[in-house]
Amino acid sequence: MSSPHEQDGATARGAVPAAQDPRPGPAGPPPDDRAPAGEAGKRGWWRPEMGLSVTVLALGVLVIVGTLDVSAATSRLGLGPRFFPILIGGALILIGAFYTLDVVRGGRGDPEESEDVDADAPADWKSVGLVSGIFLGFTAALSTLGWVLSASLLFFGLSVALGAENKVKAAVIAVVLGVLSYVVFVNGLGVSLPGGLLQGVI
Amino acid sequence: MDSLQALLEGFATALTPVNLLYALVGVTLGTLVGVLPGIGPAMTVALLLPITFTVPPASAFIMFAGIYYGGMYGGSTTSILLNTPGESSSMITALEGNKMARRGRAAQALATAAIGSFVAGTLATGLLVVAAPAVVDFAISFGPEDYFALAVLAFTAVSSVLSRSMIRGLASLGLGLVIGLIGIDEQTGQARLTFGVDQLLDGIDVVIVAVGLFALGEALYVASRLRHASPEVVPVGAAWMGRADWRRSWKPWLRGTALGFPFGALPGGGAEIPTFLSYATEKKLARGAAREEYGKGAIEGVAGPEAANNASAAGTLVPLLTLGLPTSATAAILLAAFQQYGLQPGPQLFDHNPALVWGMIASLFIGNTMLLVLNLPLAPLWARVLRVPRPYLYAGIVLFAALGVYALNSSAVDLVVLFVLGLLGYAMRRFGLPIAPAVIGMILGPMAEKQLRRALAISAGDVTTLVRSPIAAVLLTLAALALLTPLFRRLWARRHPAVAASTHRPPED
Numbered sequence: 001m002s003s004p005h006e007q008d009g010a011t012a013r014g015a016v017p018a019a020q021d022p023r024p025g026p027a028g029p030p031p032d033d034r035a036p037a038g039e040a041g042k043r044g045w046w047r048p049e050m051g052l053s054v055t056v057l058a059l060g061v062l063v064i065v066g067t068l069d070v071s072a073a074t075s076r077l078g079l080g081p082r083f084f085p086i087l088i089g090g091a092l093i094l095i096g097a098f099y100t101l102d103v104v105r106g107g108r109g110d111p112e113e114s115e116d117v118d119a120d121a122p123a124d125w126k127s128v129g130l131v132s133g134i135f136l137g138f139t140a141a142l143s144t145l146g147w148v149l150s151a152s153l154l155f156f157g158l159s160v161a162l163g164a165e166n167k168v169k170a171a172v173i174a175v176v177l178g179v180l181s182y183v184v185f186v187n188g189l190g191v192s193l194p195g196g197l198l199q200g201v202i
Numbered sequence: 203m204d205s206l207q208a209l210l211e212g213f214a215t216a217l218t219p220v221n222l223l224y225a226l227v228g229v230t231l232g233t234l235v236g237v238l239p240g241i242g243p244a245m246t247v248a249l250l251l252p253i254t255f256t257v258p259p260a261s262a263f264i265m266f267a268g269i270y271y272g273g274m275y276g277g278s279t280t281s282i283l284l285n286t287p288g289e290s291s292s293m294i295t296a297l298e299g300n301k302m303a304r305r306g307r308a309a310q311a312l313a314t315a316a317i318g319s320f321v322a323g324t325l326a327t328g329l330l331v332v333a334a335p336a337v338v339d340f341a342i343s344f345g346p347e348d349y350f351a352l353a354v355l356a357f358t359a360v361s362s363v364l365s366r367s368m369i370r371g372l373a374s375l376g377l378g379l380v381i382g383l384i385g386i387d388e389q390t391g392q393a394r395l396t397f398g399v400d401q402l403l404d405g406i407d408v409v410i411v412a413v414g415l416f417a418l419g420e421a422l423y424v425a426s427r428l429r430h431a432s433p434e435v436v437p438v439g440a441a442w443m444g445r446a447d448w449r450r451s452w453k454p455w456l457r458g459t460a461l462g463f464p465f466g467a468l469p470g471g472g473a474e475i476p477t478f479l480s481y482a483t484e485k486k487l488a489r490g491a492a493r494e495e496y497g498k499g500a501i502e503g504v505a506g507p508e509a510a511n512n513a514s515a516a517g518t519l520v521p522l523l524t525l526g527l528p529t530s531a532t533a534a535i536l537l538a539a540f541q542q543y544g545l546q547p548g549p550q551l552f553d554h555n556p557a558l559v560w561g562m563i564a565s566l567f568i569g570n571t572m573l574l575v576l577n578l579p580l581a582p583l584w585a586r587v588l589r590v591p592r593p594y595l596y597a598g599i600v601l602f603a604a605l606g607v608y609a610l611n612s613s614a615v616d617l618v619v620l621f622v623l624g625l626l627g628y629a630m631r632r633f634g635l636p637i638a639p640a641v642i643g644m645i646l647g648p649m650a651e652k653q654l655r656r657a658l659a660i661s662a663g664d665v666t667t668l669v670r671s672p673i674a675a676v677l678l679t680l681a682a683l684a685l686l687t688p689l690f691r692r693l694w695a696r697r698h699p700a701v702a703a704s705t706h707r708p709p710e711d
Binding site for chain 2: 066091111122154162
């Protein structure tokens with residue numbers, strides 16, 4: 001394992017506050033993988049995994065800053081609602097700092113092994129982007145198009161993006177699943193799903 | 203004997219036709235998701251959490267327990283028939299199991315896995331019957347500081363043991379704890395970390411977190427580096443084994459059970475370590491033909507670990523039911539299911555809801571028997587499930603993930619949160635952060651906070667109350683020791699380089 005320059009740790013830590021500027025959203029920040037995997041060493045101290053480690057650190061700051069407004073009505077006995085967040089925020093900052101340090105010093109997490117994953121393959125950003133786009137498109141279209149249409153499109157889009165060769169077959173399965181899930185869950189289990197354009201047809 | 207009496211009444215609950223049906227649905231679903239890559243029992247139970255609004259608790263838990271046990275059976279089928287590591291709990295099974303399958307002994311490998319799982323599951327459930335009331339008697343005196351210490355132990359143990367790199371385990375835990383903070387503080391009614399988004403006031407639902415981290419995260423991860431070659435499934439008929447196989451299997455089954463149950467019951471013990479230890483033990487004890495076969499497909503190397511992972515599943519239920527302490531991702535989701543019913547697992551649960559607890563335990567015996575029947579003759583069917591084309595499989599997983607999350611509140615905001623958590627799940631997989639600590643942190647975090655605040659309220663803010671109870675002091679010491687496990691593991695890896703190299707990569711300095 002090429003373990004690069006130890007003294008760079010200081011520089012990297014100095015750079016951390018700057019790197020945390022893309023303030024993560026409330027629900028947990030989108031992981032930051034902008035740097036493509038594989039060419040880590042050539043970019044000085046930056047490594048893709050630091051996107052995650054710095055996010056952990058930034059989240060710790062966010063927890064402490066984000067609960068500043070939580071104060072009033074601390075009961076006389078015991079602790080207010082800010083105590084635990086400060087504890088967790090502090091721990092997260094500590095963990096994030098050590099994590100970042102570990103990455104800077106050449107530590108690497110092993111990509112998870114799984115049946116369908118080729119752990120040595122370079123990341124296929126086109127597929128990830130496609131899958132993300134299709135899912136967000138589905139989210140946006142759901143209330144207008146209704147469950148049956150948007151779910152069918154979701155399935156069709158994803159299966160083709162993931163390499164289904166027979167598009168007709170994929171389309172047929174998509175429609176069957178879309179209709180079947182609607183019928184089973186809405187009529188059978190009483191779940192409410194939007195009817196959309198097909199409202200009244202099914 | 204008290205618990206025997208209670209168990210018999212439990213069988214009366216579990217043996218009603220409706221509950222038998224729930225058990226059958228549970229074990230079938232569990233086997234299916236165990237066999238299928240990309241989904242596991244934790245996510246399946248999470249997706250089914252909404253049924254808690256309509257189904258009586260005993261039936262729901264009978265089904266959930268069936269899914270949990272079924273997942274352990276199903277995982278072994280994948281490991282044996284497919285030449286890639288499956289779920290972490292059956293990873294070791296692949297070492298010898300797949301080699302056996304390739305030598306034409308797939309039927310025997312599947313049989314020793316299924317029968318071993320049955321033997322171990324039944325024995326370990328019996329141990330659960332004995333151990334649970336004993337732990338309840340002990341835990342009845344626990345104060346809030348003891349429960350807080352217990353949660354801290356679970357946090358550090360799970361983070362340090364489940365990951366190859368402790369800092370990554372802790373990072374995962376921290377992410378989960380933060381997610382658990384979001385929403386209104388129960389005791390003061392103050393909103394925390396909601397950033398003005400009204401939908402976040404109730405916190406982020408467990409279903410969204412589990413489905414996002416597991417299902418969507420996995421789908422994105424698979425998309426990023428899909429193995430394009432079609433999976434190579436070894437063909438197999440009905441599972442069976444001959445006399446010699448029985449003779450070679452029964453001792454590993456028993457030893458695997460003995461290793462699996464206690465590790466499952468320990469915080470952070472999990473299923474991975476006992477399978478690992480069982481494999482090493484059987485290898486050491488192998489004589490004659492077995493010794494020569496080891497590494498080329500020895501049946502002992504399948505029988506032991508498979509018994510161990512099922513026994514650990516039963517072991518996991520001890521701290522979950524008696525203390526409300528989850529030690530695996532699936533157990534954490536089960537805890538969330540209890541909370542949806544307004545129930546808190548712990549000593550009181552055995553007093554107030556004996557029918558529920560003992561009905562669930564009795565159903566484990568029944569479910570195990572069903573699983574044996576499902577897995578021996580139907581092995582070829584499950585093998586066919588393994589051949590599902592991956593594009594359809596993952597598209598379907600995402601579709602049902604979206605359905606399950608949208609059905610919660612009919613809210614598109616939930617779907618966006620799901621996507622963000624999916625990205626987080628992706629990054630965690632990509633960089634080797636284990637998912638379980640995050641799930642446990644999210645579910646156990648709020649309880650840890652409640653107990654901590656309660657303990658400090660009772661002591662009027664005196665922090666030493668946290669260590670004055672001997673139980674809490676011992677638990678916190680153990681929690682601190684858990685943070686040193688990477689050290690122990692390095693020593694162990696040095697002494698067993700062969701096993702360590704084939705599964706765990708030794709931590710890098």
